[in-house]
Amino acid sequence: MSDLTININGEHVTANVEPRLSLADFIRDHQRLTGTHLGCEHGVCGACTVLMNGEPVRSCITFAVVADGTEITTIEGFDDDEPMAQLRQAFHENHALQCGYCTPGMLVAARDIVTRLPDADEDRVRLELAGNLCRCTGYVGIVKAILSVLEQRCS
Amino acid sequence: MPDGTSEFGIGAKVLRKEDARFLNGHGRYVADIARPKMLEAAIVRSPVAHANNLKVTAPEDSKGRFFTADDLSADCVAPIHVVSKFPGHKGSDYPHLANGKLRFVGEAVAVCLAETRAAAEDMVAATGLTFDALPPAIDMIADAEPGAPKVHDDWEDNVILDSRFEENTDAFKESAVSVTRDFRMNRQAVNPLEGGAVLAEWDAREERLVVHSASQIPHILRNALCECLGLSQNQVHVIAPDVGGGFGYKCVLLPEEIYIPWVAMQVKRPVRWIQDRREHLVTAANAREHHYSVTLHADSDGNFIGIEADIHVDSGAYAVYPHSNILESTMAGRTLHGPYKMSAYKVRSRAVATNKPPIVPYRGVARPGICFAMELAVDALARELGREPCDLREQNLVPVEAMPYTTITGGEFDSGDYPEALRRARGLIDLPAIRARQEAGEDDGRQIGIGFGCYIEMTALQTSAAARAGLAAIPGYEQAQVRLMPDGGLEIGVGVQNHGQGMETTLAQVACEKFGLEIEDVAVRHGDTATSPYSTGTYASRSMVMAGGAISRTCDVLGERIRKIGAHLLQCDLSQTEISSAAVTGPSGSVPFAEISRVWYRNPEELPDSVDPGGVEAVSGFRPEPDNSPFSYATHAAVVAVDPDLGSVEILDYVISEDCGTIVNPMIVDGQIIGGALQGVGTALFEESNYDAEGQPLSSTFADYAMPGSTHLPVLRLDHLVTPSPLTEFGVKGLGEGGAIPPPAAIANAVNDALREYGVEVAETPITPRRVLTAIWKAKQSRLSSVETS
Amino acid sequence: MKPAIFEHERMSSIDDVVQALANADGEVRVLGGGQSIGPMMNLRLAQPDKVLDLSRVEGLDGISEAGDRLSIGARVTHARIEDGEVPGTTGAYMQFVASGISYRSVRNRGTIGGSVAHADPAADWPTALLALGGEVKVVGSGGEKSIPLDGFQVGPFTTGLGWDEVLIGFDLPALGPNTKWGYYKVNRKPGEFADAIGAVIIGNEARAVCGATESAPFRVFDIEEKLSGGATELSVADAREILSGHDAGFDDYELQIHAVALSRAIGRAFA
Ligand SMILES: Cc1cc2nc3c(=O)[nH]c(=O)nc-3n(C[C@H](O)[C@H](O)[C@H](O)COP(=O)(O)OP(=O)(O)OC[C@H]3O[C@@H](n4cnc5c(N)ncnc54)[C@H](O)[C@@H]3O)c2cc1C
Ligand code: FES
Ligand code: FES
Numbered sequence A: 001m002s003d004l005t006i007n008i009n010g011e012h013v014t015a016n017v018e019p020r021l022s023l024a025d026f027i028r029d030h031q032r033l034t035g036t037h038l039g040c041e042h043g044v045c046g047a048c049t050v051l052m053n054g055e056p057v058r059s060c061i062t063f064a065v066v067a068d069g070t071e072i073t074t075i076e077g078f079d080d081d082e083p084m085a086q087l088r089q090a091f092h093e094n095h096a097l098q099c100g101y102c103t104p105g106m107l108v109a110a111r112d113i114v115t116r117l118p119d120a121d122e123d124r125v126r127l128e129l130a131g132n133l134c135r136c137t138g139y140v141g142i143v144k145a146i147l148s149v150l151e152q153r154c155s
Numbered sequence B: 001m002p003d004g005t006s007e008f009g010i011g012a013k014v015l016r017k018e019d020a021r022f023l024n025g026h027g028r029y030v031a032d033i034a035r036p037k038m039l040e041a042a043i044v045r046s047p048v049a050h051a052n053n054l055k056v057t058a059p060e061d062s063k064g065r066f067f068t069a070d071d072l073s074a075d076c077v078a079p080i081h082v083v084s085k086f087p088g089h090k091g092s093d094y095p096h097l098a099n100g101k102l103r104f105v106g107e108a109v110a111v112c113l114a115e116t117r118a119a120a121e122d123m124v125a126a127t128g129l130t131f132d133a134l135p136p137a138i139d140m141i142a143d144a145e146p147g148a149p150k151v152h153d154d155w156e157d158n159v160i161l162d163s164r165f166e167e168n169t170d171a172f173k174e175s176a177v178s179v180t181r182d183f184r185m186n187r188q189a190v191n192p193l194e195g196g197a198v199l200a201e202w203d204a205r206e207e208r209l210v211v212h213s214a215s216q217i218p219h220i221l222r223n224a225l226c227e228c229l230g231l232s233q234n235q236v237h238v239i240a241p242d243v244g245g246g247f248g249y250k251c252v253l254l255p256e257e258i259y260i261p262w263v264a265m266q267v268k269r270p271v272r273w274i275q276d277r278r279e280h281l282v283t284a285a286n287a288r289e290h291h292y293s294v295t296l297h298a299d300s301d302g303n304f305i306g307i308e309a310d311i312h313v314d315s316g317a318y319a320v321y322p323h324s325n326i327l328e329s330t331m332a333g334r335t336l337h338g339p340y341k342m343s344a345y346k347v348r349s350r351a352v353a354t355n356k357p358p359i360v361p362y363r364g365v366a367r368p369g370i371c372f373a374m375e376l377a378v379d380a381l382a383r384e385l386g387r388e389p390c391d392l393r394e395q396n397l398v399p400v401e402a403m404p405y406t407t408i409t410g411g412e413f414d415s416g417d418y419p420e421a422l423r424r425a426r427g428l429i430d431l432p433a434i435r436a437r438q439e440a441g442e443d444d445g446r447q448i449g450i451g452f453g454c455y456i457e458m459t460a461l462q463t464s465a466a467a468r469a470g471l472a473a474i475p476g477y478e479q480a481q482v483r484l485m486p487d488g489g490l491e492i493g494v495g496v497q498n499h500g501q502g503m504e505t506t507l508a509q510v511a512c513e514k515f516g517l518e519i520e521d522v523a524v525r526h527g528d529t530a531t532s533p534y535s536t537g538t539y540a541s542r543s544m545v546m547a548g549g550a551i552s553r554t555c556d557v558l559g560e561r562i563r564k565i566g567a568h569l570l571q572c573d574l575s576q577t578e579i580s581s582a583a584v585t586g587p588s589g590s591v592p593f594a595e596i597s598r599v600w601y602r603n604p605e606e607l608p609d610s611v612d613p614g615g616v617e618a619v620s621g622f623r624p625e626p627d628n629s630p631f632s633y634a635t636h637a638a639v640v641a642v643d644p645d646l647g648s649v650e651i652l653d654y655v656i657s658e659d660c661g662t663i664v665n666p667m668i669v670d671g672q673i674i675g676g677a678l679q680g681v682g683t684a685l686f687e688e689s690n691y692d693a694e695g696q697p698l699s700s701t702f703a704d705y706a707m708p709g710s711t712h713l714p715v716l717r718l719d720h721l722v723t724p725s726p727l728t729e730f731g732v733k734g735l736g737e738g739g740a741i742p743p744p745a746a747i748a749n750a751v752n753d754a755l756r757e758y759g760v761e762v763a764e765t766p767i768t769p770r771r772v773l774t775a776i777w778k779a780k781q782s783r784l785s786s787v788e789t790s
Numbered sequence C: 001m002k003p004a005i006f007e008h009e010r011m012s013s014i015d016d017v018v019q020a021l022a023n024a025d026g027e028v029r030v031l032g033g034g035q036s037i038g039p040m041m042n043l044r045l046a047q048p049d050k051v052l053d054l055s056r057v058e059g060l061d062g063i064s065e066a067g068d069r070l071s072i073g074a075r076v077t078h079a080r081i082e083d084g085e086v087p088g089t090t091g092a093y094m095q096f097v098a099s100g101i102s103y104r105s106v107r108n109r110g111t112i113g114g115s116v117a118h119a120d121p122a123a124d125w126p127t128a129l130l131a132l133g134g135e136v137k138v139v140g141s142g143g144e145k146s147i148p149l150d151g152f153q154v155g156p157f158t159t160g161l162g163w164d165e166v167l168i169g170f171d172l173p174a175l176g177p178n179t180k181w182g183y184y185k186v187n188r189k190p191g192e193f194a195d196a197i198g199a200v201i202i203g204n205e206a207r208a209v210c211g212a213t214e215s216a217p218f219r220v221f222d223i224e225e226k227l228s229g230g231a232t233e234l235s236v237a238d239a240r241e242i243l244s245g246h247d248a249g250f251d252d253y254e255l256q257i258h259a260v261a262l263s264r265a266i267g268r269a270f271a
Helices: A023-030 A082-093 A103-116 A122-131 A140-154 B017-022 B069-074 B117-125 B169-174 B218-229 B256-267 B277-283 B327-335 B367-385 B390-397 B418-429 B429-439 B465-468 B503-515 B543-570 B591-604 B666-686 B745-753 B769-789 C014-021 C037-043 C076-081 C090-101 C114-117 C125-132 C219-228 C238-246 C252-269
Strands: A003-006 A011-016 A049-052 A054-057 A071-073 B039-045 B050-057 B066-068 B108-114 B128-133 B157-165 B177-184 B197-203 B208-213 B236-238 B271-274 B288-300 B303-313 B344-352 B447-458 B478-482 B490-496 B520-526 B578-580 B583-586 B589-592 B617-622 B631-642 B649-659 B716-723 C007-010 C029-033 C048-053 C064-065 C069-073 C135-140 C143-148 C153-155 C168-172 C180-184 C198-202 C208-210
Touching: A003 C048, A011 A023, A049 A103, A054 A103, A082 A103, A082 A140, A082 B017, A082 C219, A103 A122, A103 A140, A103 B017, A103 B050, A122 C252, B017 C076, B039 B117, B039 B256, B039 B277, B066 B069, B066 B256, B108 B117, B108 B157, B108 B256, B128 B583, B157 B177, B157 B327, B157 B543, B169 B344, B177 B367, B177 B666, B197 B256, B208 B256, B218 B236, B218 B256, B218 B288, B218 B617, B218 B649, B218 B716, B256 B271, B271 B327, B271 C048, B303 B327, B303 B367, B303 B418, B327 B344, B327 B367, B367 B390, B367 B745, B390 B418, B390 B447, B390 B520, B418 B429, B418 B447, B418 B716, B429 B447, B447 B745, B490 B503, B490 B543, B503 B520, B503 B543, B503 B578, B520 B543, B543 B583, B543 B589, B583 B591, B589 B591, B631 B745, B631 C238, B649 B666, B649 B745, B666 B716, B666 B745, B716 C069, B769 C037, B769 C252, C014 C029, C014 C048, C014 C069, C076 C114, C090 C125, C090 C180, C114 C125, C114 C168, C125 C168, C125 C180, C125 C208, C143 C219, C180 C252, C198 C252, C208 C252, C219 C238, C238 C252
Parallel strands: A003 A071, B039 B271, B208 B236, B303 B344, B490 B520, B649 B716, C007 C048, C029 C048
Antiparallel strands: A003 A011, A049 A054, A049 A071, B039 B108, B050 B128, B066 B108, B157 B344, B177 B288, B197 B208, B197 B271, B288 B303, B447 B631, B478 B490, B478 B617, B578 B583, B583 B589, B631 B649, C064 C069, C069 C168, C135 C143, C135 C168, C180 C198, C198 C208
């Protein structure tokens, strides 16, 4: 067992966990923040994407012990975040979600796009989304939503 | 008929009521639910495709935490047994846990329970298995013949059902041109982003089994649980909470949905099983696998005379509950004609058992395969005749004046203008411009091609068709429960299950249409057997037609009761009242629903003696009249660029012209179609569950199984025709599946158009670069050898 | 899909790591970004008894230029390279390669050292760096040493790294501004592992590498010779011809896509 201290969504958390516990399972099962989802557990689908020290990472292939000392933001932790508020509204208006399973990871990835790549065009947005699988929407609404937020943030 | 004036009614683009919880991470899927003292399950699965004399050695110290088929049979748990009324159908038991014989890689053998999933997986690793491997049946064509390894020892051969559909075969003699081709659609996995998931516990207070499952069919699951575990209906409560996509994978019973609840009852603790992606890709590699040998006949003017075909469907090792393992082969056999007129028909279709996971009705069921075979045959015929494929289609589609139309095999098309959908798609994609572009050639050396795919989709499976097949779930009258709440809002209970289709919004729109309510005043409840009326669930593009119809009819019943109370309060005659804007209006004024509710719930002393004691809550039902299915249809058109050096295919343009009858919510209709279309692109270009000769799956992770992604369908334009169905409330037709049906056909036709100079035809999905290049090389080879011999 | 039990040790220095490797009992693995070993452990394809976590080890994050050499630490992430932290022409080349590796959330964790140590035949860095040339810097019980990238990877998932050695970084040439480079990756979806890679660099010397093979990437000397001789293009047919002389175990399709990758990499270099 290993000790760890993580700041999750602004809250300090200490725990003693098995080294094999993934950050995703720590967040979901130990912290009961179940908004972060698991779609593949081998790094491909992006459903488990969270922010670690402000950058998106795959929580399924990051061990919890490795996240010791970091700041983690999950979908539950963006209440006062402007880009996330814009994205949520845009996802809603553009029908960017159906079953909702990919949505939390998709939003975290989308937030990275709109903050890191303010000039991204549609091709770039699609390229950046290649790491997030959505089985339901066909991406049209997601891409539109992200482009609309990019535009909003530009002006 | 909706007049489009209601802000939240039929036809309004209402934003989804369900979005907020998902956007904020508050969705609740089965894996998000934890119960005190819950155990996690991991499953020991078969490592081989075919074997007998299975012996299982439990891990050390696993007493009470390890269960096999022996434990199930000691407790008299009945296996799944799916029957069919079709003569000659071979039935088999589907054991929940393998019992002596192993029939596919991934088949469940034993359940391991531990405090964590990781620890349960340690137990799986420590479990010993011995067996005598047998040669597997892997190839549906070879293994349909006598002498092949038998999946079920007591069967004569592996053919589950051999169906023949023959009409007017003499007419084939009139054929002037015919083309013969073989087509194959390979096996794939359904891959909702959330896989299967079950959490079960015995609730000692309620004295019933509570099962949370990622299911499209909670009531049918309850039936199965009762049948297998010997429980009464009121001892089982099934809840399908938020479900992360289903697409048909979750409209059949998983063995885990029986044995996990049973195990939970044994250990008297909650037990949770969450299917991981590898389990999904291995055990749920169970969709689509079809093979067609087709001959399409026409007269010299290109009028179709008819079609002959020999169809094989790889149906896997077992029959799934309730839809069986012959849904695809019979549908393929009966409706290969697609949207076309023809006068002769001779199709044989065999469902073949193999040592692979049992086939499930994935979005579109047999129709992606049917459409692929028929539409590629049409293009082949057009090439043979030197005709523009689009024109040949237009000439042969069932014309609008023939509606309603009885097909050669007795199907009944209710309404629509099929040629117009084609013409619109042709216009939108601008066929002449593409032909001109092809003449000019591409700077980058790629080849451009254009392809079309037309289909029809029978939606909302009718009672008689399901009854004819003798399915374990026959849909009848769909019911809805509509309740006026004490504050004047509505709560609606339906038995269909919403897992992405937006039904919490669209079904609410039906009530808004009827009563003029605001959308936030209507709540739709579903996915819970304790609170919703019985239903066979969500599948076959039926929910909007059936549950929407039921809500409409129930609103009629409830509306009358509300009006009665309103008439009393307004001191007028019932016939003088009507409902609009959530109020009862009469000559002297209007009474809002909230006032009606107040009187019924809080001040019943104000009610007249003649009030209907049924109150302000009603249950009623709907079924299309007559008992037929509304048919949706569409034409898809694709423009692709093929890189002849790499064999890669890029979609440059994609157009869909469709008719799903009256549109309830245009945003959601578009979303369903687009989502389906990308799944169709997956079938066309990427997805394949490969097996080696021993029946070992080669696509067990997302690294080996290619999923379509954000870059694969960049341009997509939609056009809607609206032909209300005469059979349904508001004229709606089902549409959930349609988007996924024609992309393989349209894209393959486009690829073949692009490669026509090479004399190349691809005839197999997915159209991988390797397949494209191999086809090009083969064509070159045969041209070379024909030059040599001539 | 959860890993088997293992022990986790947080390393504080390279010496720690070397010592822990030397005293290893059972299977011990170094943990870089975890983006390759993580999935493998989840799938239980890798079941180390112990992992040595490099994340707190000092001195592995550096990127520096000295004369015509560039030094890059093992723990530099793909994302930092994508963001242009490596200077000059070498940086531009590496930026292009990095941006095609997986997805941003993997690039934020995955490291160049981990990628080369892992030696997945379908990965980008083993091929891309072989085309650059230069050296791998390792530390083991015997101290620090450099191993040429030429020949470092010897097969699929096998390198010249000893069992008691840790990769600490790379010593790479800083390419001159007139150096031409081209990199072409054949895959079916952006970010996925490659089906074929062609990488060429034409500066003081010409180097051409065929990557994403069944085994290790290899230099194609016949192509390098042509490039040194002034060739600015190579047809697919010629590339096929040349590659078929290599014993790479390609079937017809693989031969074709590798030939295309090389031909197009050259095309890009001179575009
Ligand atoms: C979905 C997905 C897609 C990907 N696509 C690509 C792609 O297209 N191209 C590509 O190149 N890569 C791809 N990768 C892999 C990714 O680039 C990894 O980051 C990289 O290969 C490994 O780096 P790491 O730091 O994560 O190493 P780790 O996973 O931590 O380690 C990998 C191996 O290297 C060893 N190791 C790590 N660091 C050292 C060291 N300093 N010294 C000695 N041994 C060490 C470990 O013991 C382990 O055996 C993908 C990964 C994922 C999850
Ligand atoms: S669950 Fe982490 S990437 Fe799929
Ligand atoms: S909305 Fe269902 S997976 Fe994206």
